[in-house]
Amino acid sequence: MWQTSPTRFTSAEAVLPDLISDIEATVAAHRCGTGAAAERREVLRVAAACTGCCVRTAAEWDGSTCLLMVADRALRAAEDADDPLRIAAARWNLGHVLLSRPGQEAEAAEVALSAADELDRMLTTVDAIAVRGALELVAVVAEARTRRPWVARERLTGRVAPIAEQVGEGNTLRTVFGRTNTELHAVSVEMTDSDAVEGLRLADRADVSKLPSTERRFTFGVEVARCYDLRRDDAAVLVHLLELEEFAPEAVERSPLARLVTAFLVVRARPTQRRQAVGLAERLHLL
Template identity: 60%
Template sequence: MSVSALPIGERIRYWREKKHRKQAAVAGLCGITEEYLSQIERGLKIPSLPVLQALAAELGVPVSALLGEKRNELLAENAYVADSVVTALMGYGPAGSAQPVTLAELRERVESVWRIWQTSPKRFTEAASVLPALIVDTENAIRAHRLSSDSAARRDVLRTAADLYFMLRSYCRRAGRVELSLMVADRALRAAEDADDPIRLSAAQWNLGHVLLADGEYEGAKQVALRGIEGLRALPRDADTIAMAGALELVAVVADARRKRWGQARERLSSNATPRAQQVGEGNTMWTVFGPTNVELHAVSIEMEAGEAAEALRVADQIDTSHLPSIERRFTFLLEVARCYDLRREDPAVLVHLLDLEQMAPEDLARNPLARNMVTRLRRRVRATYRRQVDALAERLSSV
């Protein structure tokens, strides 16, 4: 197979090894962590354009050598946020309603887009169809109530705005636009602060933590999560407070795992997150889906990150995700199971799980770099018995 046909991560590794460069040295000179470069080379992350340019310069090759001739995965990954959503976020989208919409209507529309995002197999397409007008109307409502003497109405608008930005954080992140995800996470934080809503403020920190995780800023993500937990200590220990603290603990767990601190991640999960999950049971406080099942999913993630595929699969076999309210969490779990089989090179099991993921959420599968890389690897090594199915899956994904 020619170099140009390889995924971006494998092309970067090819050129780095051809130049006899150490991973740590290249990462340091490009201003990224060694772990982040490792994840890029393994297909777990898609580099931003500035990172790609820095890598090309450091390796002494043109950017085109890293992108390849057949497909520009970087641009494809960054094209999933609808243009109309971007223009609305930047403030030059379509005109909003002539009169500010009522708070009740705005709240219902935000709740509706969250239902789409957490339950629809075509959530990217369906969310993109309603988000531009909703963003504009929400921003108009904020402006209309900025100097209002009705403090209760103003706080309600800001709470609703924060909830919309939470959803947009996930939408932009899952579409590969980390810079937009960071922008809306910051808007959510400011809205929650202005609303003087402690639970939403902790939810905003949870969202920011996930953006930092996506950007490879693991220590920053952990510190944001720990500050969020500390801020909750003064609040009454009701179900929402406990659940938010637990969700923030899971951010810290992932940060530890990504930094290869497997023991710390396992200890934090069992000592801090598990007791909180047992206290509150299954729930969806601030759309975090925190509860015992989510904690178990993180146990699988730790073992998968650690390369302990057999242990991850053993834990996964005991988990039932059918009751979870979020298609995203169910998808992520099944994808990690597929990745474990991929690590073991059990190709029939990888294919079965990828086909299940396609049925569950075809748009998510097509937009996920880890899934696309698994399909690419399958096409290279799969036995003739399964090649037709793998090729057909790849063709379907390219058309989504």
């Protein structure tokens, strides 16, 4: 639901409270019960996946202040399950939580890279290699946001791209790691560095049509719109924002970058574009 539904926010809001309660109750029952160790481990693995992936992501988009608690619970469940792959995925989630907190990019990179090194020593399966690549991408984002785009580019080409070629396309533990996601991160690095020309050149090479995550496709679309915004190409900005609104209306309303680009567009809009730009801003409650 979270990765594919265009109404994933309202859909998630309808099921998450009961899901969280069920997870907590089930974990508690197996902690105190006399059930088999294998069954308890499976319950903890499910708890780590649900809490870390779905609950964390939904809370992040809604601006929740409990993100660190959610990430910590997912990590503890993975550690209690003694599952190296899910421990690494939980640290991937924690890395994204830290990325959402301005000023903690260095901590995000440290968490992700230490988890990648540990996973590399413990597992050599294709899934483990894919999660390691996803962890490296957390460091790429952190490096780009701390104004070190050359380091981010070097990591993408020297470490992440070879991993992506090795594992191909995939969605191990909902990390969406693969060649396409690596290409999208290259666009993100250039956008963050305000190099709109290079960002758009790289975007033209990416095919997101088969990407399994609506959220990742949406983020790519917003970053392309931002590249056009940097070039003051308002017609292209408007086209991309309206397409995104049709594709994922709830995400547009909750995306800080989409709202920022829309605000810039309204200020600059030519008379022929102003009606649509103002209409979009009003639907996003910016006016």
